[in-house]
Amino acid sequence: MTLLFLVLLLLITFTHALPYCHKSSKLTQYWIPKEGEQDMRNDGTSIRLGGSKTKKLLTSNGDIIAKVSESTFEKFQMEGTGLLRSGTMVNLGTDINSFIKLDRTTAPYGLGTSHGLVPWVSVASNDIKKGSLLYIKELDGLKLPNRKIHNGCVRVDDRGWSLTGCHIDFFVLQYKSYKTLAATIPNHVTIKISKTCIIQDYVTDSVKKWAIL
Template sequence: MKQASISKTLLLSIFAVILCCTVSSARKIPGCYAKRAALTQYWIPKEGDKDMTNDGKTVTLNGAKTKALKDHKGKIIAKVSKITYDKFQMEGTGLLLSGTMVNLGSSKNTFMKVNRKKNPYGLGSNENSLIPWVSVAANDIRKGTTLYIKKLDGVKLPDGKVHNGCVRVDDTGWSMGGCHIDFFVLQYKAYQILDTKLPEHVSVVQKSCTVLNYINSSVKKWAVLS
C-alpha cells in the first residue's frame, strides 16, 4: 500500500509539472516580438481639435454632423462629422465637445458612454481602465502581461517624467494584426512629441517588471477639464 501510494503521488507530481510547463509555455509571447515588432501609438481624439488621419494628414475634427454614434441598441449618443466618427472608431475612444467620452462597444460600429470619474482615460477591450504611457494594445498577447521595451526605457515623456520601458497589455486593436504593439499616449499632442523619439519597430520581451505612475497634475487636469 505504501509503495502504491508513493507511485500515485509521484505520478500526480509529474502531471502537475507537465501541466504547469504547458500553461507557462502557452502564456509566452510570440517569438517575433523579440526580433521585430511594429510600434504605433494611439490616443483619445477630441472633437474640435487638430488630429491626424490614418495616412498622416493633419485635420481638424469638425464639420457637418452627419454621422451618428449609436449604442448597441441603436440609440443615438451624439452626432458628429464623418472625419470625427472615423477617428473615434479608429482610436477606439473619443471625447465630445460636450465632455462626454465614448468608447467602442460590442463592435467597431457601436459605442458606449464612459464613466469619466471611474475611467478618466478610457476603457480597454475588457472594459478595464486605460492608463497613459502604461497601457498597450496587442492582439496576440494575454491581457495583463507586462512587457519590457528597451527603446522606450529612458524616453522623456511629454509630462516630463522618464519611462522605465515597462508596459502592460490592457487592450486589443481591431485594425491591426499580430506582432504589433500600440502604445497609449492619451493625446494627439503627446503623439507628436513621442513620434520623433520612438522607432517604428522595436524588440519586446515578456518580463515581470514594475509599471510606473506617469500621471502628474497636468494629466489629471486634462482628465477633469477636457
C-alpha cells in the same frame, strides 16, 4: 513523463512565452481624439475634428449618443475612444459601429478590455496575454511630453481591432503627445515579459486638466 504532464508543460510555456517575432515587434501609438482639436486622418494627413455633424454615435441598441462630423466619427472609430466637446467620453461597444458612454470616474482615459486605460502605461496587443507586464528597452529613459522619464515598463490592457500579430499599440493619451514621440520612438522594438517590472505613474496635473475639459 506522462502525456498529460507534457500537455500541461506546453500550455504553461505557451501562456508565458512571447511569439519569437516580438524580438522586433511593430510599435504604433494610439490616443484619445478630442472633438474640435487637431488630429490626423488614417492616411497621415492633418485634420481638425469638426464640421457638419452628419454622423451618429449609436449604441448597440440604436440609441443616439451624439451627432458628430464624419472626421470625428472616423477617428473615434479608429482609436476606439473619443472625447466630445460636452465632456462625454465614448468607447467602442460590441463592434466598430457601436459606442458606449464611459463612466469618467472609473475610466477617465478610456476603457481597455477589462478596466481603464492608463496613459504611457497601457498597450494593446492581440497575441500577448492580457495583464502581462512587459519591458520595452527602447522606452527605458524616454522623456515623455510632460517631462517625466519612462522606465520601459508597460502592461497589456487592451486589444485592437486593427492590430496585426507581433504588433503593440502604445497608449499616449493625445495626438499632441503622438507628434512629439513619433520622432523619438522607433517603429520596431524589443519586448520581454518581466514579472519584476514596476509600473510608474506618469499622470500629471496638466494631463488631468486636458482630459477633464
